[in-house]
Amino acid sequence: MLGSPFSNRIHTMTLDINAYLQRIGFQGDRAPTLNTLKALQQLHLQTITFENLNPLLGHAVPLDSPALMDKLIHQRRGGYCFENNLLFLEVLTTLGFQARGITGRVYWNQPEDAWPPRSHMLLLVTIDGEDYLSDVGFGGMTPTAPLQLHCRDSQRTPLEPFRVDVDQQGYSLWVKVGGPWRLLYRFDLMQQGAVDFEMANWYVACHPQSKFVNNLIAVRTGEDRRHTLLNDLYTVRFPDGRSEKHTIASVAELWDLLQGVFAIDMAGIERQNLEKVLKEKSLFR
Numbered sequence: 227m228l229g230s231p232f233s234n235r236i237h238t239m240t241l242d243i244n245a246y247l248q249r250i251g252f253q254g255d256r257a258p259t260l261n262t263l264k265a266l267q268q269l270h271l272q273t274i275t276f277e278n279l280n281p282l283l284g285h286a287v288p289l290d291s292p293a294l295m296d297k298l299i300h301q302r303r304g305g306y307c308f309e310n311n312l313l314f315l316e317v318l319t320t321l322g323f324q325a326r327g328i329t330g331r332v333y334w335n336q337p338e339d340a341w342p343p344r345s346h347m348l349l350l351v352t353i354d355g356e357d358y359l360s361d362v363g364f365g366g367m368t369p370t371a372p373l374q375l376h377c378r379d380s381q382r383t384p385l386e387p388f389r390v391d392v393d394q395q396g397y398s399l400w401v402k403v404g405g406p407w408r409l410l411y412r413f414d415l416m417q418q419g420a421v422d423f424e425m426a427n428w429y430v431a432c433h434p435q436s437k438f439v440n441n442l443i444a445v446r447t448g449e450d451r452r453h454t455l456l457n458d459l460y461t462v463r464f465p466d467g468r469s470e471k472h473t474i475a476s477v478a479e480l481w482d483l484l485q486g487v488f489a490i491d492m493a494g495i496e497r498q499n500l501e502k503v504l505k506e507k508s509l510f511r
Contacts, residue, residue: 330413404467
């Protein structure tokens, strides 16, 4: 058993667990079992969108617990990996799961010999002595079910198959999307504290070369497909590798898409400011 409680948290959260469960539509058994974890992970991904409107618009991305609850639960917004996974971590520990946060280096769409920063957060969850990876914040290729850490075989999920590998560099997560296996990220099990997440979050939210500062990204996972948005390109991706692409023609169309397909409550976003930033960053063709 490799997991241990995540003791150095960003903030001590008094989580309104009922509000969270209502937000994602969970009505099942709350016991800390694998079936509960599977249901929570799938519903979270289908309900709380992966999105980066705050860093794109130059707004802060606070990780303190009240801010996460307010944004993701009460404002009905989404967030990226640190926001989604820190909230999910608190949900799991509140329900009695043994879970902690770990970090990794993202290799999706990068050469396998690259050395990217530790810019991703995921969770290690231990259930009945078995270690699982749980992730609700990897955007367009987030696993839709917990994955056994020590299993080297292909692992089925409601969407694509995944595989956890290990070598001299540590652990790695791979996905198969209608073709060869592709590397998503590398990670280890080193204990992480609040300062580690804060440092990585600052890089992702503020560094001038961060993709989250320079692109509009949104992802929502459906039961049999993934909806992804990159700037003005809306794509529906299927587990067999097929995709349907559509170029967005106007900010009005984009606004409707974010509120509709991506289920983001846009009440707290200034439409004129979003349009200004999109034009300044040349994110529309």
